[in-house]
Amino acid sequence: MDNTRAIVCPICAGTAFSCVRTYKHDWHQCDRCGTVQRERRPHYPLDVAPVRWLVKNTILDRIFGSTILREHEVVAEEKTAYDLYDRVVADGTKGTKWEPLPAMRLADFVKQGIDISGKSVLEISGGPGFLAREVQKTAKRVVVTEFSDSSAESMLRHLGVQAIRYDYNSDNISDSVSGLFDIVVIIYSIGYCKDLRSFLRSLKNVMHENSVIYVCHSPGTLGLMLRWQFDEYTLIRCWNEDVLAACFAEIGYPERARESEGDISYDFQWYDDAGTRVGAFLKRLHHVVARYYRVRALRAPGRYNRELVQKHFKQVFGKG
Numbered sequence: 001m002d003n004t005r006a007i008v009c010p011i012c013a014g015t016a017f018s019c020v021r022t023y024k025h026d027w028h029q030c031d032r033c034g035t036v037q038r039e040r041r042p043h044y045p046l047d048v049a050p051v052r053w054l055v056k057n058t059i060l061d062r063i064f065g066s067t068i069l070r071e072h073e074v075v076a077e078e079k080t081a082y083d084l085y086d087r088v089v090a091d092g093t094k095g096t097k098w099e100p101l102p103a104m105r106l107a108d109f110v111k112q113g114i115d116i117s118g119k120s121v122l123e124i125s126g127g128p129g130f131l132a133r134e135v136q137k138t139a140k141r142v143v144v145t146e147f148s149d150s151s152a153e154s155m156l157r158h159l160g161v162q163a164i165r166y167d168y169n170s171d172n173i174s175d176s177v178s179g180l181f182d183i184v185v186i187i188y189s190i191g192y193c194k195d196l197r198s199f200l201r202s203l204k205n206v207m208h209e210n211s212v213i214y215v216c217h218s219p220g221t222l223g224l225m226l227r228w229q230f231d232e233y234t235l236i237r238c239w240n241e242d243v244l245a246a247c248f249a250e251i252g253y254p255e256r257a258r259e260s261e262g263d264i265s266y267d268f269q270w271y272d273d274a275g276t277r278v279g280a281f282l283k284r285l286h287h288v289v290a291r292y293y294r295v296r297a298l299r300a301p302g303r304y305n306r307e308l309v310q311k312h313f314k315q316v317f318g319k320g
Contacts, residue, residue, distance in 0.1 A: 014031065014032035018031060023293060029305070033242075047068060067286070125186070129155035144163050168199060181207055197250070216312065248317040264312075
């Protein structure tokens with residue numbers, strides 16, 4: 001594969017890229033500013049006729065079909081990746097990975113000097129909506145968006161939050177919501193936005209000069225690329241911290257805080273919680289495939305970030 005494929009960076013218009021290939025995706029990192037663009041590979045190595053027939057006609061489909069084969073329903077309609085939110089919202093947070101998150105974020109808002117009391121708050125791609133439900137207990141107004149119509153409807157029906165469907169790449173946020181917001185919350189979703197500058201120009205129209213924006217995101221690393229290589233639907237863009245700071249400053253909202261939220265290994269929670277033979281087999285399969293692409297990537301030339309961890313950053317923007 002050409003390691004310097006000439007595509008155009010959406011941030012700096014650079015055309016020199018380092019490319020990392022994983023099982024289902026190619027990841028192109030701009031050699032100038034570090035922005036990463038993901039492309040789904042047109043073909044997967046094991047997604048061939050004999051293997052498809054064997055998997056689809058046996059119990060193997062339940063074991064690892066979605067790992068090695070193309071999930072055509074997700075490719076055709078990516079919103080189906082969010083169908084699980086309907087069930088999660090109906091069942092509640094207890095015992096799920098979402099249970100501790102609202103309290104953690106509310107505590108961090110206080111730490112960052114973000115007072116939500118009596119304020120208008122917009123949370124973009126905030127499904128399943130549990131944070132928005134807690135925020136509206138003290139905020140004046142809360143609006144949460146989500147990529148899927150059914151998820152937005154479920155949040156409204158089960159949680160009583162004002163939820164609307166919004167797609168970073170086909171909608172303008174200023175057309176989707178009304179009024180001005182004091183606080184905008186974007187937690188690990190800005191990586192699904194293809195055109196950051198266009199999004200921020202539209203976002204500025206629903207903020208005032210003293211608005212605060214709270215953003216969590218993952219910049220591009222080899223660890224992130226390996227971790228999500230088996231998912232059909234994952235991050236489209238990875239913006240690094242300096243790129244986000246520069247783009248928010250362009251619309252008049254300088255960076256006022258930046259913190260790491262910790263790193264995790266690329267194989268974090270790869271079926272560790274399954275506790276079954278199937279889970280153990282899937283974890284082993286993931287590691288075998290990942291080892292091949294990890295070795296290949298580490299040997300390839302290029303300027304991409306070779307850290308074998310997924311990084312998490314939080315940045316706060318506003319005039320303080």
